[in-house]
Amino acid sequence: MKRRGLAHEIRRNAHAYVFIAPFFLIFAVFGLYPIVYSFILSFYTWNANEPWVFVAFKNYHDLLLNDTVFWISLWNVLYIYLINVPPMILLGVIIAVALNSPYQRFKDFFRVTYLIPYVTSVLSIAIVFFVVFDDSRGLVNLLLGRMGLSPVHWLTAKKMSKISIDILVTWKWLGYNMIIALAGLQSIDTQVYDASKIDGAGTIRTFFRITLPLLRPVIAFQFIMATIGTFTMFTEPYILTDGGPGYSSLTLVLYLYRSAFKFFKLGYGAGIAFLTFIVILIPAAIQVRLYAERDRSYTAT
Amino acid sequence: MKARRIVFCICAALLFCGVLATAGALDKNTKGELTNWTWTNKCIDEWLVPAFNKVYPNIKVTTVPMAFDETHDKIFAAIAAGSGAPDFATIVSDYVQKFIAQGGLVDMTDYLSKHKGEFPKYKLEMNSDKSGHIFGVPFNSAPVGMWYRKDIFDKYNIKLPQTYDEYIAAGRQLKKYGVYIDSISVAAQAMDRSTHGEVGLHAFLTQQQSGSYFDAAGKPTLDSKESRRAMSLMATLVKEGLAANVENGSPAYYQLMDESKLATVMSAAWYINVLVNYIKEGSPAFGNWRFAKLPAFDKGGSRASNLGGAELCIFKQTPKAKADLAMAFIDFTCTTLEGNKVHAQYGEFPSWIPSWTNPEVVNMTWPMTGDQKLNKIFAEIEPLVPAWKQPPRYTEVQKILQASMNDIFVGDKTVEKGLADAQKEAAR
Numbered sequence: 070m071k072r073r074g075l076a077h078e079i080r081r082n083a084h085a086y087v088f089i090a091p092f093f094l095i096f097a098v099f100g101l102y103p104i105v106y107s108f109i110l111s112f113y114t115w116n117a118n119e120p121w122v123f124v125a126f127k128n129y130h131d132l133l134l135n136d137t138v139f140w141i142s143l144w145n146v147l148y149i150y151l152i153n154v155p156p157m158i159l160l161g162v163i164i165a166v167a168l169n170s171p172y173q174r175f176k177d178f179f180r181v182t183y184l185i186p187y188v189t190s191v192l193s194i195a196i197v198f199f200v201v202f203d204d205s206r207g208l209v210n211l212l213l214g215r216m217g218l219s220p221v222h223w224l225t226a227k228k229m230s231k232i233s234i235d236i237l238v239t240w241k242w243l244g245y246n247m248i249i250a251l252a253g254l255q256s257i258d259t260q261v262y263d264a265s266k267i268d269g270a271g272t273i274r275t276f277f278r279i280t281l282p283l284l285r286p287v288i289a290f291q292f293i294m295a296t297i298g299t300f301t302m303f304t305e306p307y308i309l310t311d312g313g314p315g316y317s318s319l320t321l322v323l324y325l326y327r328s329a330f331k332f333f334k335l336g337y338g339a340g341i342a343f344l345t346f347i348v349i350l351i352p353a354a355i356q357v358r359l360y361a362e363r364d365r366s367y368t369a370t
Numbered sequence: 371m372k373a374r375r376i377v378f379c380i381c382a383a384l385l386f387c388g389v390l391a392t393a394g395a396l397d398k399n400t401k402g403e404l405t406n407w408t409w410t411n412k413c414i415d416e417w418l419v420p421a422f423n424k425v426y427p428n429i430k431v432t433t434v435p436m437a438f439d440e441t442h443d444k445i446f447a448a449i450a451a452g453s454g455a456p457d458f459a460t461i462v463s464d465y466v467q468k469f470i471a472q473g474g475l476v477d478m479t480d481y482l483s484k485h486k487g488e489f490p491k492y493k494l495e496m497n498s499d500k501s502g503h504i505f506g507v508p509f510n511s512a513p514v515g516m517w518y519r520k521d522i523f524d525k526y527n528i529k530l531p532q533t534y535d536e537y538i539a540a541g542r543q544l545k546k547y548g549v550y551i552d553s554i555s556v557a558a559q560a561m562d563r564s565t566h567g568e569v570g571l572h573a574f575l576t577q578q579q580s581g582s583y584f585d586a587a588g589k590p591t592l593d594s595k596e597s598r599r600a601m602s603l604m605a606t607l608v609k610e611g612l613a614a615n616v617e618n619g620s621p622a623y624y625q626l627m628d629e630s631k632l633a634t635v636m637s638a639a640w641y642i643n644v645l646v647n648y649i650k651e652g653s654p655a656f657g658n659w660r661f662a663k664l665p666a667f668d669k670g671g672s673r674a675s676n677l678g679g680a681e682l683c684i685f686k687q688t689p690k691a692k693a694d695l696a697m698a699f700i701d702f703t704c705t706t707l708e709g710n711k712v713h714a715q716y717g718e719f720p721s722w723i724p725s726w727t728n729p730e731v732v733n734m735t736w737p738m739t740g741d742q743k744l745n746k747i748f749a750e751i752e753p754l755v756p757a758w759k760q761p762p763r764y765t766e767v768q769k770i771l772q773a774s775m776n777d778i779f780v781g782d783k784t785v786e787k788g789l790a791d792a793q794k795e796a797a798r
Contacts, residue, residue, distance in 0.1 A: 117450040118471040118762070135798060204615065206622045225557035225615075227776070314557035314776035330443060332766040333468065 111339035121336070128340035139341065141316045142324040143348065145231060149320070150299040153235040158291050161246030166280060168247070169254045180251070183244035191241060195308035198237050199224070202309070230310045230318035237305055242298075246291055253287030254280070289360035293353055300349045321345045401428040402695040407444065408460040410680070411435035413643070413716045421712040422702050429695055438462070438566075448685075449474030455685040458696040462680050463496045466506055468762040469683070470497070475505040476684040476693065482507065485705050489721050492757050497681050506681030507704045508721035510713065512638035513751035514574050514664060514675045517645070520740070521658040522549060522633045531665045534603055541612035544633055550614035551633050553623060554604055556779045558772060567618030568604075569772050570677050571636060573758075575600030578675035579667055580756040583767050590767050590796035593789040599667065601778060601785045608779045624648055627655045636664070638677040639748045643717030645738050659739050661747055674754035679721070719748045726752075767796045 079086055111128055113121040132139045164183070168176055186194065201208045202223035210220035223233040257280070265279050281288075303322040306312055312319035312327070321341060329338025408414050415433040422431065434456065436444065442465045448455035449472045461469060469475050482494070482504050489508045497506040516531075523530070526547055531537040541551035558568040576583070581596025591597070607613040614632060616622040626632040627649065635641065642661075649655045663673040682700045684693050703709040710725035714734060725731050726749035735741050770792050778788035 116471075116762070117446065118468075118473065131798075138795070200621075203620075203622065206625070222557075225555075227780075310557075313773065314780075315773050327769065330446065331769060333446070333762065 107339045107342055110336050111343050113336045115335045116333040117335060118333075124336070128337050129344070131337070132340050132344060138316055138319065138324060139344075142312075142319045142321050145316075145318060146300050146302065146320050146348075149231050149235055149238075149302065150296070152232065153238050154292070154295045154299060157239050157243055158246055158250075158288060158295065161243055161291070162250045162281070162284060162288065164243075164247045165250035165254055166276060169251060180248065183247050185244065186241045187245040187248075189241075191304045192308065194237065194241055195305055198233075198240075199309055202233055224310050225314055227314050227317035230314060234302075234305050234309060234318055237309065238299075238302075242295075246295075249287060249291055250284065253284045257283050285360060289356060293356050296352050296356065297349055300345065321348070396426070396694060396698045398426055399428055400426065400695065400698075402430070402692070404429060404431045404458070404692060404695050404699060405434065405456040406431065406458050406460070406696075407434050407436055407441050407456045409436055409438040409441050410460055410640075410718070412647070413713070413718055414460070417712050417716040418703050418709065421708060422699055425702060425708075426698060429698070431699060445469060445474075446472070448687075453687055455687050457688045457692045458682060458684045458700065460509060460680045461506060461683050462678055463493075464678075464760055464764055464768070466497050466681055466683070467760055467764065470499050470505045471762045474686055476686055476688070477503050478505060478507055478684075479503045481697070481701075488705065488723050490723065490752060490755070492676075492755060493679065493681075493721050495757065496760060506683040507700050509680045509682045509704060510640060510718040511721045511748070511752055512640055512677050512679035513719065513748050513755060514578075514636065514638045514677045515747070515751065516634050516636055516662045516664055517641055517659055518634040518662060519630065519632075519655065519658050520660045521654070522630055528633075530662050533669055533671075534665045534667055537665045538603075538606060538610075538612065540633075541607065542610065545610070545612055549631050549633050550612065550626065552607065552613045552636055553616050553618060553626070553632060554608050554613040554779070555617040556608060556615050557776050558617060566637070566678065568775060569768050572597070572600050572604060572771060572775070573768070574636075574638075574675040574677045575603060577756055577758045578664060578672050580672065582759045583764065584759045584761055588761055588763075590763070590793060592767060592771060592793040592796055593786070598785055598789055601775075601789060604775075605778055605785050609781070619644075628653045630654050638679075639719035639744070640678065640717065642736060642738065642744060646717055646736065649738065657737055657740060660742050661739060661744055663747070663751060672754065672756065674751045674756070676755045676758060714745060719745060719752075763796075767792075770796050 110121070112123065112125055114124050114128070115121045168179055202210075204210060204220060204222055204225055207223070209223065213220055221229060223229050261279060261283070262275065265275050270278065301322050302320045303326065306318045306320050306323050307326075310318045312323050322345065325338045325341040325345065328334045328341060406414065411433050414431075415435070419431045419433065423429070441459065442462065445455060445459055445461065445465075446468065449469055455474070466475075478497075479502075482489070490511065493508040493511065494504055497508070498504045516537075518530075522528075522544070526544060526549070528540045528543060529536075531540050537551070544551055554568055554571065573583070576594075576596045579596040579599065581594050581600075583590060583592060583597070585591050604613075608615070614623075614626055616626060623632070637644075645655075645659055664675060666673050682704060684696050684700070688696065703713060704720070704722060707725065707728060710720040710722045711728070711730055713720045714725065714731050717736065726745065731745050732749075733743060734745050735743060774783070774788045774792040777783040777791075778785055783791065
């Protein structure tokens with residue numbers, strides 16, 4: 070029976086394979102090919118003038134051992150992630166719970182409002198925030214002045230640049246995370262809540278002992294998506310601060326873009342791309358492991 | 371069959387030769403379409419193309435406006451990809467060596483040999499490769515000086531500074547009245563906003579002293595004596611609060627001008643069209659700008675430098691027919707009196723030397739600068755501009771310098787340490 074294997078399988082279900090083929094074709098051309106090309110390029114030096122020069126692991130050696138800017142950009146991305154992602158996801162869940170409550174009025178209005186930043190182009194948001202965060206004429210500093218506080222150097226102080234980016238990212242993605250959490254909430258059987266109420270559980274305890282655990286798969290998904298999104302962040306720092314002041318808000322992908330297209334070190338940029346991939350892979354794999362294992366132990370029907 | 375093939379080949383060759391022979395002497399009624407990319411689209415689209423169409427009415431020139439950085443990024447990508455480039459483009463001197471190294475530009479040496487002596491030597495060197503082949507026709511020159519508000523200087527009795535020490539003294543004087551002398555953004559961001567601001571300022575100050583970012587071997591020399599002196603001057607202006615901490619070209623920047631709180635701008639000849647485009651009549655800034663030579667570092671020292679300036683280049687991937695049309699446009703714009711007059715009238719100082727002595731060009735004035743004959747001063751400065759090296763790595767070291775500037779300006783590093791670190795990074 071094993072002999073008839075793949076070819077037979079495909080012929081038998083030809084129509085199914087035809088339906089799923091377009092995705093794989095597009096992925097092969099626009100996804101797989103550039104990835105493989107890029108990976109191979111990372112072992113060469115290429116500045117778009119001369120042919121590729123094979124340098125084996127030199128790019129990786131330079132990046133990991135000689136390039137302080139690479140490590141700075143890695144640290145920046147980590148910092149942006151830690152300050153932004155866990156609080157934002159938690160906040161999203163809390164707001165979703167509030168919006169899910171039967172006592173909440175104008176639910177639909179709130180749901181729409183929270184989702185609007187998500188559907189707005191990140192480029193236009195970044196440009197507007199750039200103006201809003203301006204040192205002397207920006208809206209935020211003007212308001213602070215009215216309240217008697219001194220202006221904050223949102224985009225022009227090294228200590229603030231990453232925080233300003235986090236503010237933008239939270240503003241944009243909170244709604245999205247909230248909606249995902251809301252969807253997850255609505256898949257929880259209300260009978261569970263009824264049962265817990267009979268057992269005498271208050272709101273807080275219900276939240277921590279019932280809601281959060283049952284939302285675990287949803288939160289896991291959010292964390293993984295946020296990890297990938299934050300570690301590959303480009304547009305926000307590019308528009309708001311161009312990685313500055315100095316290198317304080319330089320992210321991995323921004324450094325990659327700069328190395329490849331501004332400094333014409335395309336092999337080097339490809340090396341950064343693969344190191345970024347590995348950097349994302351580790352926490353993503355850990356998270357998948359963590360939540361998958363936990364899930365397996367949840368054999369509740 | 372063989373005979374027919376031979377005849378065909380001979381005819382094709384003759385035709386080709388015929389085309390070559392008439393190249394440059396394009397018939398005035400030739401029909402065609404051209405596309406070009408540029409950031410100085412107002413100049414090309416609204417001034418030069420109409421003038422060009424008076425001579426060649428049937429050639430339609432489409433201008434695709436792009437931001438300064440974007441234009442060069444896209445050209446780099448198009449050359450690397452082998453397709454996608456426009457028929458011709460404006461390329462700034464910072465980037466032209468990179469594109470020459472990529473082999474993407476058409477050799478203009480033969481064309482320029484017919485115009486010997488008509489362009490400044492340093493401009494031609496900037497567009498040449500090591501063997502002396504020239505790949506772009508100089509479009510506009512950018513001699514630098516001090517644009518200043520005559521009304522503010524008169525009001526506070528400030529004399530035109532002849533040295534940078536006098537310039538700093540003037541700045542201190544103006545500070546008492548809440549007026550800034552020039553602007554230096556402590557955290558200048560995107561390169562295209564700062565290339566003609568902070569990074570450009572350091573570059574031309576270094577060039578003014580005949581310094582360079584690269585030595586003869588092409589190795590970076592970011593912590594040279596001249597670079598340090600230039601950075602010290604900028605650091606002083608920032609630390610003493612003499613320069614406004616706003617980004618060149620930002621809304622806050624123009625607001626300072628409207629409020630008469632910005633007394634000078636150190637910039638190049640093309641800055642006149644920036645002023646014309648952004649300052650409206652009714653603003654106190656209107657009509658009160660004048661141009662003066664740069665202060666010298668030491669008494670009697672050089673007062674000339676350059677900031678920018680572009681070339682017109684045709685791409686190797688441009689089809690022959692379009693390349694001929696593009697050549698006609700470049701020829702009209704860069705080496706005819708009419709083209710250069712229109713160019714100068716727009717507010718960019720053309721690189722064509724014969725235009726500098728033309729009475730119409732010499733006597734040009736703009737309402738923004740009263741009755742001052744700007745082109746006359748530009749023509750005096752231009753021959754004295756020291757040479758400046760811009761190899762393919764130029765934009766990379768600019769970015770490294772930009773990153774170190776913030777450390778120096780907020781005081782985290784001294785000028786020496788900041789530049790030494792930048793040098794270490796560039797030499798990596």
